[in-house]
Amino acid sequence: MTALKNESPSGSPSLSQTELRPIVRSQLQLLLEANNLPEAKALLAPAQPADIAEAIEDLPNPLQAIAFRLLPKDEAIEVYEYLDLEVQQSLIEEFRGQDVLDIVEQMSPDDRARLFDELPAKVVTRLLSQLSPKERGATALLLGYEPGTAGRIMTPEYISLEEGWDATQALAHIRSLARASEMIYYLYVTDSSRRLTGILSLRDLVVAQPEQTIGDIMVREVVSVQTDTAQEDVARLIQRYDFLALPVVDAERRLVGIVTVDDVLDVLEAEATKEIYQLGGVQSGDASYFQTNLLTVAQRRVVWLLVLLITNTGTSAVIRSQQDVLEQVVALTAFIPLLIGTGGNVGAQSSTVIIRGLNTDELRSTKPWAVIGREAIAGAFLGIMLGAVVLLWAYLLQGNLVVAIAVGTSLVSISVLASVAGSSLPFLFQRLGFDPALMSAPFITTFVDVLGVMIYLNVARLILKL
Amino acid sequence: MTALKNESPSGSPSLSQTELRPIVRSQLQLLLEANNLPEAKALLAPAQPADIAEAIEDLPNPLQAIAFRLLPKDEAIEVYEYLDLEVQQSLIEEFRGQDVLDIVEQMSPDDRARLFDELPAKVVTRLLSQLSPKERGATALLLGYEPGTAGRIMTPEYISLEEGWDATQALAHIRSLARASEMIYYLYVTDSSRRLTGILSLRDLVVAQPEQTIGDIMVREVVSVQTDTAQEDVARLIQRYDFLALPVVDAERRLVGIVTVDDVLDVLEAEATKEIYQLGGVQSGDASYFQTNLLTVAQRRVVWLLVLLITNTGTSAVIRSQQDVLEQVVALTAFIPLLIGTGGNVGAQSSTVIIRGLNTDELRSTKPWAVIGREAIAGAFLGIMLGAVVLLWAYLLQGNLVVAIAVGTSLVSISVLASVAGSSLPFLFQRLGFDPALMSAPFITTFVDVLGVMIYLNVARLILKL
Known part of the structure; x- marks a missing residue:
């Protein structure tokens, strides 16, 4: 759950009376x-559940339970589903017996499964045993699937119809289930063994003639996913087809649940965060980075840093082996950081656009060679422009034309090399079955460091005719 | 529009007969x-519009129009809306007169506005003049708003009801409009001057008693946005409240359109791409990076590179001013890239998590000082671990304990400095009203280069007692 508090320059959303502004929140306290x-x-009465949840999260711990108890029962359940897992847990511990049960029993099964994941096993066992058989079954079903799969984020609260029913019968059925179902706008048609045979929308049903049968109205080509489909694939399918929900079937094509678009929005945000963290060389975990303790934070980062450090020892080895050049012309040293830094930046740009293109499938039908070639030309362009600037700067700083020429020409080659490395390594990694985002900016930067120093010192040796 | 073609190891989505697999696509050609x-x-008959659109995009240009003409009229319009802007344009040019008009007239107004943005002004004027007055009005309305605002991505095809109607009347009204409206699941209640007074869902209406009035059922606290609200704020609101659509009102609170969740999914993806590009130091534009010509690509990247290059000239200046130390102990040079490279990586990690936290509003209620302090401690942790490794490596490489100690202790300070810079500069930039993502990995890396060299050479001078 994230909060909207961006003061956008182009007009802040008009939330009228509904949002609990910060001043109102402190008033609540x-x-x-x-x-x-x-x-x-x-x-609290006129506010949206998501806003009430946020106001409660901001309260000091002892007041949270008090504020929560002020809510009417129906609303309390909705608000509870919007709370952070941490606050959900502490409220569960605060409440006893029937109170807890009332809330947990009414949660949607997918939210409940997420909460149960975090609670101590003992509490989960106790709660599960107290749920009604129907709710217990739904939760146990979800908890049986791997986190991150369609089975885990689906809800079993969909409406299914039979082919033989007419539109009037179907509408009456929907009316009787509308309150208890998470999504009533897509209706799923199943046969006697619960196999998914068709789909229709409430819109189709509303415009149908009363005597038309479901079998007549429904669409038989159904896009569905399986319980073990990765949640990001589910998200991409919903995004691709502009669906409000997607049915989830088991290995026998029996309908077991649906994934709704609101959950997909959260999956896409989580995926973007994961991708951005990878690009920054930070391993992402399940919990929020800012709620994780420092030791775990350091752990998540040190592995990457060590890998990069070991790669970077290559630069020391290269410089060490070329030390005679540097001893003769110490002036060369001054431009090492500038050259490898710029090379790293050029490489980071290339790898960023390629990795994003691979992750959004934009590069699916493009040939890798065409893309890498394009990046190489861009790298040459950029290298020539930057090389000219650097040549001038080096000459002004040291007054040594030979050194300046060595610096300028090295930058052109480093820039081409960096673009090629930045664009080809993500492809290579994908081909090998790894995540292309592992070839992210920090790695490319480090890689370019090693090769950049090698190029620079050899070019210098050549030009200086040593 | 992006395609799903990920071969996920955890089970590829079961698309049954509906997806046009690559082999089928080449068969189509x-x-x-x-x-x-x-x-x-x-x-083509059994496939989903999004899949047909992708198959058409993959065809050579002359075949695209032929394939498109094979589609039944109703489906053709849906498929057309899924096509890339480029293909949409070339089809418009291929078709003449009535054909074009049939398609353009039936598109949803928001998709049409997006297409018109890209077409030559002359074509737009001609097309606009040929549209029916109603569709012309809708398109002109949207084209009047700035790209990137709620006004531009909204659709005027919503259903509005009157407070005085009873449920039966309302359902009849919906039935008559269901085909022409983009979203019939949320219903908007307006007064005689088109002001938004309430909202209800089709679910509420379906479970209501036939004689209940809309005024009785509707919710009066409506979350709405204005026409000039930034599209990313609209996206965040829909994500926050789990809505399927959000009403857009003008300055007088008159309802002018709605933004639907499917458009929001695309906005969120575009925002993630923009953020990732910024983090990689690439300026993002409107069109896809891979469809932009090379000159524009180079332009989008060179500005950042020049800024970074100029910053990095600082390292040359620092080294130049400390050249006497290096002349006496050339061995020091070997570790410059390793030290500033590692520092840059540590800084990139910090800035990545902070910028992501700021952009998702996760850091909204946290004090900057607490976060920066936390990062500083993490940086010290990491620095000590890495410093120990580097000290050992430096000693093994050079056999000079004094140099090794200078390298190790420098790395600890550089690591702390990099964490502090990486975490504090994004906050500072946000405070100053800039986008925090400008303080991204490439900038932090370059900044750490300059300070890192300064620290290292001064530490060395101190330890070597020069």
Whole structure:
């Protein structure tokens, strides 16, 4: 759950009376501290569940339970589903017996499965045993699938119809289930052994003639996923087809649940975060980075840094082996960081666009060679422009034309090399079955460091005729 | 529009007969080349519009129009909306007169506005003048708003109801409009001057008693945005509240359109790409990076590179001013790239998590000082671990303990400095009103280069007692 608080320059969203602004939130805390519960209740009444949840999260721990108890029962469940897992857990511990059960029983099965993942096993066992058989079955079903799969993020609360029913019967059925179902706008048609045979939307049903049968109206070509399909693939399918939900079937094509578009929005955000972290050389975990303890944070980062450090020892070895050049013309040293730094930046740009292109499937039908060639030409362009600037700067700084020429020409070659490495290594990694994002900016930068130093010192040796 | 073709190891989505697999696609091309149109038609019939669009995009240019003409009229319009802008344009040029008009007239207004943005002004004027007055009005309305705002991505094809109607009347009204509206699951209630007074879902209406009035059922606290609200704010609101659509009102609170969740999925993907490009030091544009010509590509990248290059000239200046140390102990040179490279990587990790935290609003309620302090401690941790490794490596490589100690201790300080710079500069930039993503990995890396060299050479001077 994330909050919207961006002050965008082009006009902040008009949320009218519905959003709890920061000032109102601190007022909520004051009212609760003064034990003025009727006023606090009145303050919360017109707000959206997501906003109430955020206001409760911001309260000091002991007040959270008090504020939560002020909510009408129906709303309490909705608000609870929006709370951070941490706050959900602490409220569960705060409440006892029937209170807890009322909430947990009413949660949607996918949210409940997510909460149960985080609770101590003992609490989960106790809660599960107290749920009604129907809810217990739904939760146990979801908990049986791997996290990150369609089975885990689906909800079993869909509406299924039979082919033989007419539109009037179907509408009556929907009316009776509408309150308990998470999604009533897509309707799923199954046969006697629960196999998915068709799909129709509430829109199709509403415009149908009352006596038409479901079999007549429904679409038989159904896009579905399996319980073990990765959640990011589910998200991409929903995004591709502009669906509001996608049915999930088991190995026998029996319908077991649906994934709804609101969950997909969260999956896409989580995927973007994972990708961005990888690009920055940070291993991403399940919990939020900012809620993880420092030791875990250091752990998640040190592995990458060590790999890069070991790669970078190559630069020391190269310089060491070429030390005679540097001893003769110490002036060359001044431009090492500038050359490899710029090379790293050029390479980072290439790898960023290629990795993003691979991850969004934009590069699916393009030949790798065409892309790498294009990047090489771009690298040459950039290298010539930057090389000219650097040549001038080097000459001004040292007054040594030979050194300046060595620096300028090296930059052109480093720039081409960096573009080629930055664009080809992600392809290579994908081909080998690894995640292309492993070839991210930090890795490319380090790789270019090693080769850049080698190029520079050899070019210098050549030009200086040593 | 992006395609799903990931071969995920955890189970590829079961698309049954609906997806046009690559082999079928090449078959489509063969059939078209052989002019066997009935078979080609049969091949396309069971597929989803998004898949047909992709198959058409993959065909050579002259075959695209032939394949497109095989589609039944209703489906042709849907497929057309899924095509890339480029292909849409070339088809428009291929078709003449009535054909074009039939398609353009039936497109949803937001997709049409997006197409018109790309077409030559002359074509747009001609097309606009030929549209029916209603469709012309809708398109002109959208074209009047800035790209990137709610006004531009909204659709005017929503259903509005009146408070005084009863549920039966409302359902009849919906039935009559269901075909022409993009979203019938959320219904908007307006007064006589088109002001938005309430909202209800089709679900609420379906479960209502036939004689209940809309005024009784509707919710009066409506979350809405204005026409000039930035599209990413609209996306975040829909994500936050799990809505299927969000109403857009003008300055007088009159309802002018709605933004639907499927458009939001595309906005979120575009935003993620923009953020990732910024982090990689690539300026993002409107068109896809891979469809842009090389000169534009070089342009988008060279500005950043020049800024970084100029910053990096600082390292040359620092080294130049400390050249006496290097002249006496050339061995020091070997570790410059390793030290600043590692420092850059540590800084890139910090800035990545902070920028992502700021962009997803996860860091909204956290104090900057707490976060920066945390990063500093993490940096010290990492520095000590890496410093120990590097000290050992430096000693093994050079056999000079004093140099090794200078390298190790420098790395600890550089690592702390890099974490602090990486975490504090994004906050500073946000405070100053700039985009925090400008303080991305390439910038932090370059910044650390300059300071890193300064620290290293001064530490060496101190330890070597020069």
